[in-house]
Amino acid sequence: MAVREFRFFREDLCDRCGDCFAACPYLELPQGEAKREIGGLIERGSSLALEVCNTCHTCDAVCPNGADPYELVLEHWSERRKQGLPTTARLVTPSEPCNIWSCLKAVMPADELALLRSWDDFSPCEEICLTGFYTSVVPYLLQASVLEGLPKIVGSEALFGCAGDIYKTGRFDMVEQISRRLERVFSEMGVKKVVCSMSAEGMVLEEILPRRFGADFAFEVEPLDVWLLRKLQEGEIVPVRELGMKVTVHDNCLSKMQGGRLQEVNREIVRRTGCDIVEMRHTRERSMCCGFGAAAARFRVMDIMSSGWRRLKEIEATGADAAVIYCPACLFILSVIKEMAGSRMPFYHPVELVEMAAGGEPPRRHEDRAWDMAAVISNHLVKYALFPSYRKSFQPAFISPEIQPLPQLPRGDRLRMKALAALYHSPVVQNRIMRSVISLGFKAAVAAYDVRHWGQASPRA
Numbered sequence: 001m002a003v004r005e006f007r008f009f010r011e012d013l014c015d016r017c018g019d020c021f022a023a024c025p026y027l028e029l030p031q032g033e034a035k036r037e038i039g040g041l042i043e044r045g046s047s048l049a050l051e052v053c054n055t056c057h058t059c060d061a062v063c064p065n066g067a068d069p070y071e072l073v074l075e076h077w078s079e080r081r082k083q084g085l086p087t088t089a090r091l092v093t094p095s096e097p098c099n100i101w102s103c104l105k106a107v108m109p110a111d112e113l114a115l116l117r118s119w120d121d122f123s124p125c126e127e128i129c130l131t132g133f134y135t136s137v138v139p140y141l142l143q144a145s146v147l148e149g150l151p152k153i154v155g156s157e158a159l160f161g162c163a164g165d166i167y168k169t170g171r172f173d174m175v176e177q178i179s180r181r182l183e184r185v186f187s188e189m190g191v192k193k194v195v196c197s198m199s200a201e202g203m204v205l206e207e208i209l210p211r212r213f214g215a216d217f218a219f220e221v222e223p224l225d226v227w228l229l230r231k232l233q234e235g236e237i238v239p240v241r242e243l244g245m246k247v248t249v250h251d252n253c254l255s256k257m258q259g260g261r262l263q264e265v266n267r268e269i270v271r272r273t274g275c276d277i278v279e280m281r282h283t284r285e286r287s288m289c290c291g292f293g294a295a296a297a298r299f300r301v302m303d304i305m306s307s308g309w310r311r312l313k314e315i316e317a318t319g320a321d322a323a324v325i326y327c328p329a330c331l332f333i334l335s336v337i338k339e340m341a342g343s344r345m346p347f348y349h350p351v352e353l354v355e356m357a358a359g360g361e362p363p364r365r366h367e368d369r370a371w372d373m374a375a376v377i378s379n380h381l382v383k384y385a386l387f388p389s390y391r392k393s394f395q396p397a398f399i400s401p402e403i404q405p406l407p408q409l410p411r412g413d414r415l416r417m418k419a420l421a422a423l424y425h426s427p428v429v430q431n432r433i434m435r436s437v438i439s440l441g442f443k444a445a446v447a448a449y450d451v452r453h454w455g456q457a458s459p460r461a
């Protein structure tokens with residue numbers, strides 16, 4: 001069978017103005033240098049962008065001609081990754097036994113496991129709320145009383161997060177397979193409307209899969225943020241108190257699509273809870289990555305830490321009382337970074353702000369979940385150190401259109417996860433001295449990594 005070539009960059013529309021790489025928050029090049037870099041990438045497939053890109057989407061958002069330069073970076077990564085994905089990608093590949101979701105299920109509380117089980121139901125239904133890859137990491141968010149009017153909540157990691165993560169790796173063949181699975185599942189369910197609890201996944205369903213992979217979806221998409229603002233505007237959710245905080249808002253990569261519509265929606269939600277907004281240095285279409293994009297780019301745990309720490313420092317530099325993070329993936333990654341760095345900055349998802357403004361008390365478990373995630377990452381690093389076979393790159397299994405049972409977490413991983421999570425939540429770790437040691441160690445390790453890999457303490461800061 002012929003292998004399909006995926007070509008998404010529109011060279012015919014590109015006038016090589018360099019605006020893309022001049023605006024890139026990781027390159028920040030003078031215009032002349034930016035022109036040379038994009039020219040080099042187009043003509044010779046060589047550019048610094050291939051090494052420093054954090055998949056943030058800024059270049060696509062600012063390109064005046066709609067040439068999609070980020071896709072050119074992905075096309076080159078796609079070539080590199082045809083032979084396999086680095087082992088760290090196992091964490092976000094549900095067909096691999098030791099992925100984030102199977103690991104977390106070994107340590108999640110019973111109420112959250114019950115929610116996940118109830119959502120794993122693909123029986124016919126015209127209107128659904130899709131859980132999203134990373135809302136399933138923080139399922140307690142969807143327990144808020146202000147969300148009572150949502151349609152039936154459905155979803156599981158068997159949908160591969162609608163391919164959002166895999167798209168960032170450049171494995172377009174897998175994206176196409178996931179797209180066929182989604183078409184089949186949603187069509188068999190007879191779905192006519194999907195409220196996406198993870199709005200980034202809504203962008204994948206509305207934009208990336210139909211435009212680039214020919215996905216034929218017969219349903220309307222409404223991101224949860226839009227749903228929430230609509231309920232506030234229609235008076236179905238009524239704030240009864242002003243929260244009165246000064247907050248900063250972190251914008252995620254896919255919020256830069258559709259002219260940044262979701263960025264404004266979320267700011268309006270925040271204002272309606274009685275909070276004032278102070279912006280970070282890199283915001284909206286120039287927002288920096290939470291750290292997760294660095295994982296898709298280079299698959300090095302230290303890259304995630306370094307990138308996330310840069311973003312956390314920008315958050316803290318605003319002097320805000322709290323940060324609002326509307327993407328569940330950014331929320332959990334930045335929560336891990338925050339705990340490692342020992343930062344006191346509170347993080348809120350907009351649903352939590354609205355719940356509080358409506359007089360409720362959301363179940364706030366971000367810090368606990370961050371330590372669960374630290375156990376997932378530690379387990380991965382232990383396996384990497386102990387088992388040479390685990391270090392090898394791997395070829396992900398074919399993703400069939402029908403949902404297949406996912407592999408179970410091996411017993412050894414389950415026991416390690418339980419032991420690590422118990423340790424991280426115990427007074428042995430959760431005391432002032434140990435937290436200070438962890439914070440100092442984390443910052444020193446990131447600084448050393450930055451010097452070794454980028455040649456300076458903070459790459460192009």
Ligand code: SF4
Binds near residue numbers: 062064068
């Ligand atoms: S991709 Fe767009 S922004 Fe970049 S050089 Fe081409 S036209 Fe300019």
Ligand code: SF4
Binds near residue numbers: 025055
């Ligand atoms: S996606 Fe972001 S990090 Fe990557 S090249 Fe474009 S602007 Fe730079």
